[in-house]
Amino acid sequence: MLHRTDRPLAGKVALVTGASRRIGRAVALGLAQAGADVVVHARQSRDEVEAVANEVRALGQRAAVALGDVTDEADVMALFQTATDAFGGVDILVNNAAIRGEKAFLDMSLEEWRTTNSVILDGAFLCSREALRSMVTRGGGTIVNLGGVSAHVGAKQRAHVATAKAGLVGLTKSMAVEFADRNITVNCVAPGKIGGKRSATAGASPAMGSGGPIVGREGEIEEAAFVILSLCMPEARFMTGQTVHVSGGMYMP
Template sequence: MEAPESDTDLSGNVAVVTGASRRIGRATALRLARAGADVVLHGHRARDEVEAVAAEVEAIGRRALVVMADITDEAAVEGMFRRIEAEAGGVDILVNNAAIRGEKPLLEMSLAEWRQTMAVIVDGTFLCSREALRSMVARGGGSIVNIGGVTAHIGAARRAHVATAKAALGGLTRTLAVEFAPHGVRVNCIVPGSIGGRRSATAGAVPQMSKGSEDILLGREGTVEEVAHVIASFCLPGAGYVTGQTVHVNGGVYMN
């Protein structure tokens, strides 16, 4: 990692964004590229969509690397990061954004459906973080941002699996922050609220939460760009004294 020119400059950094094909993942990749980072764009099945984002990153003037992998598969994740090490030189920033957000009433939910959601959100974050941390420790530091979910804090019908998995990321964030602070690695969690725009097929419907849109103090849904701005800010050198935190981007629907 090269020394940045300013507290808002990510030049010389390599950032990995999982689930980078659309919405928050795509917006975050572009925001990091605009700050000067080269971006590794992860996807699972939608290669054409990931490659489209890669073209946008390259149009900004930064290098893009597309990696396709099932992040619930340990060997696949290890292979993905070996490729990143070989082709990009290592990892300075990791944004754990990949998730599935299906809906199912609890009494109809199978153990397989429960485990699939936990695998993508929790196991995937663990596996990607573990491999990225190997690189960050060797490079003398880095930043991990986990993407939580507001339903983990206020509840939602038909989302027991998603809310539980997202809640687990808070504990993982704090423990990694403690363990890797001596190595110069910061770990934080950003929690989006109700975010507007076209939703992906795996996102499900807008969840029935214990608080509705009428409770959003700012009176509107957020945008993916607003979330991406906050995510990227936690990766900047200027945020070097922030770690182990959970920060909500939700227009005031939940305040901690």
């Protein structure tokens, strides 16, 4: 039976990067509803991230706020120090921070290429490394990386994003293999076209190499968050190294 209690994550500490809005916010609140205390991260939008932290507290869980650049090693170390100081460590990490700008391939600068790959890949590497150190000492844990359907079907003007998201798949598998014997699971969730208000860096919904969702609509933020949350539950301990697609059938591996 799934979710044997109303608070299956009671006693756990979760850290969600890019948690000030959209999927990150929904995941942070879902983790709190499941009983976890939550470290809510954003790069610089303090008002938004403080609002999410207050929503976590309203659900009866503790919350801590941390601002920082996930591509900066010192910032990431400070982020996890915040988690340690507030709650003693981290049991769950959701690597959600990303940028998703659009640029035609022939117009893309090396700086734009590197910046996108750094936020998505370097950020996941740095955050996962610090989280894994905590999880090893705490006897286990869960990492969920946020990929994207563009890595599997391609997308116009998003070669940098698709490449970085594809890299997350390899990172997910490698960490899953290396830390399986430490009771740590690592999975990737690849959302498709998710509706709602997009961030300023997201651009328009890009043209993909496949058609649109076969279900005939964009996904809801809560639908993507549900799958991420499911991978954090105790019943998901036998699942690791996988990429789960939430794309309305845009991609069927």
